[in-house]
Amino acid sequence: MAAASGTVLHLPKPSSESVIPVFNIPAITWALTAVLLLSGSYHFLQATKSHQRTDQINKSLHALMNVLMAAMLWNLVPSTTLAQTAVLTGAALWFVIQAGARPEFKTLCAGNQGRLKCLYHSLSMAGAAVMIAMMGQVTTGHVPAGGMSMPNAHHSMAAAAPSTAAATFDHSPGLAILLTVLFGAAAVVFILLLVRFRVTKTTLRDTAASRLSVRAEHGLEALGAAVMAMMFATMS
Template identity: 90%
Template structure:
């Protein structure tokens, strides 16, 4: 499946990623808690990097992108396993699960960039980067690097496609459940909009990740 040869698909995914990135950046500027500011900023950065990858932009910074995303994944893991007294980090079972998923998202983005793993040499189609053809349109990375070893891993791509596909279904179900639950009606209007927005963008983001990994399988 080579959906990224279709300009409309590439533009749609780019819009979703940039919309999500803008939302997280806006939330980071509004937050008064340092940890939350860092988390939202990392989400915004991840979405921008994913959008840039669709168009094969700044491939020369590939290793830096992988390093930042890997560090972000570890940061969310640390929050997920932190002791309960650190209340500025993930609290409660729901919060810890949320942080673990965010860690998976960051790690998935790093893996995707590593699977591309090469600098641009070929022509990029008018509709954006065709991920299955990306392996042929980029120059070989240094031998023995992690990026090179991940470049031919269809099994890993399939696994991540399934994981993010399942995540998108879960977030869509949570969004539907939130709309129906009576508890949600007792929340403030601003709180309801915030939760709906997060569930909706998480669902769209997971769907985009699943689609992008599907082209690599």
Template identity: 75%
Template sequence: MFNVPAITWTLTAVLLLSGSYHFLQATKSHQLTDRVNNILHALMNILMAAMLWNLVPSTMLAQIAVLAGAALWFVIQAVARPEFKMLCAGSQGRLKCVYHSLSMAGAAVMVAMMGLATTGHAPAGALPMAHAHHSMTPAAPSTAAATLGHSPGLAIVLTLLFGAAAVVFILLVLRFGAAKTSHRHGTASGRSARTAHGLEAIGAAVMALMFATMLA
């Protein structure tokens, strides 16, 4: 994806470390919802790392389906009734789930854009239908694929979105850091919040950078 190997290796290491952290948190979680959420985040980081190296392109449809399902799962949590305490609770929790839904959907879009830009045609699972109508519209699949695979407008919007998200999470990290300094020591929950915000900032920055490479 990047012409500079050092950048690719650095981003790969960051994504795999982040994925490992979420997997570790999943093993420590006592609540099923938290365990599922962390596993989905770990999986998203692994898929993004695979994208950097254009690995397993034949599973593009499966990757998109998993990420789209994860996005829907976070939407369900965000709009769940307050009685379901195990799902997103409070305005901050709901906003967090909305953002996680956007990040999962963004990763799904990234998989589709990169896959179509690389292959220049529709996913393998969609080819039979395309062949069935080959005599009627022979150029339609490749044209649609090219359009989605090279969409600078969409890439700009997503770059700005995740770039802004990275800035917001960095500010939250600094805010918690300032609160810790003023109290001379931080609580376990405060340290956990800083770590979570730091990971969110890194993840958002990586996604913004990856979408930025699609502007050319």
């Protein structure tokens, strides 16, 4: 960008560190990244194995959400924040449409349990979109007006970053706390479902593969909800 005085202003490259202090601790960041990528890989494999188009789309959206959340932990590709938010918002709407579909559409969410499941998945997508949007507000820098030299611009932006982050989080504590409670409760529910499923007698029509799939799904849902709760808790 050319300044009025003829000097060239070189903007600093985005930091690879997270703007949330707790996620700058390598052990926590790597652990959460591993959980998100594990869940994303599982959903991707399930999408490739499924023969139903709707199920393929749903699993692929879950895989994409987990990858985007993992990328957010490392503050990767911040320039695509708007696109990521738009995709996740569209995914949330897609699950809402499925939850409200007429009963004759058997390929969409059917039954009360299926509709509740789709509503939760819609909440997950919306929560991820909100989190990425909040992080995008923090990491967005503003180019100072006028012909400021490179050293002065660099120091001004560096000094403004902490105050920008603080202002952003100060304006969203209520939403972050609400989402922390919701996803924390969801994690507890999925853990209870996992435990209950393990102690419940299975019927003859249940195969070993289906039982393993349900257990894996409940376990990953519990982990995913716990990660979301933890991330929103640090933003409250």
